[in-house]
Amino acid sequence: MSLTLSTHVLDTAVGRPAAGLRVRHERRDGDTWVPVGEHTTDDDGRVPGWAAEPGEHRFTFDTGAHLGPDAFYPEVSVVFRAAGGHYHVPLLLSPFGYSTYRGS
Numbered sequence: 001m002s003l004t005l006s007t008h009v010l011d012t013a014v015g016r017p018a019a020g021l022r023v024r025h026e027r028r029d030g031d032t033w034v035p036v037g038e039h040t041t042d043d044d045g046r047v048p049g050w051a052a053e054p055g056e057h058r059f060t061f062d063t064g065a066h067l068g069p070d071a072f073y074p075e076v077s078v079v080f081r082a083a084g085g086h087y088h089v090p091l092l093l094s095p096f097g098y099s100t101y102r103g104s
Contacts, residue, residue: 004049004086013094017045021066028056054083072096
């Protein structure tokens with residue numbers, strides 16, 4: 001079964017998408033993380049779907065570049081398992097907190 005991934009970053013402190021935010025994508029291979037790609041959110045804070053292999057994945061969001069040099073969370077890593085189909089992994093971001101979930 002094919003697998004696609006996407007993400008969306010919203011800055012809940014200002015009520016707007018986090019445009020231009022860098023997202024690194026890695027996949028677990030045994031005990032190591034292998035780089036898969038690097039993406040940047042568009043004006044709507046989205047990185048649309050891209051093909052991936054099933055397994056454990058990690059998105060690392062460069063939140064410090066968006067929140068500034070004094071960011072409490074300079075980066076956020078989200079690790080998840082994906083088998084097949086489409087997985088949308090949004091990040092809701094604010095200066096002192098964040099949350100994520102499996103979206104649709």
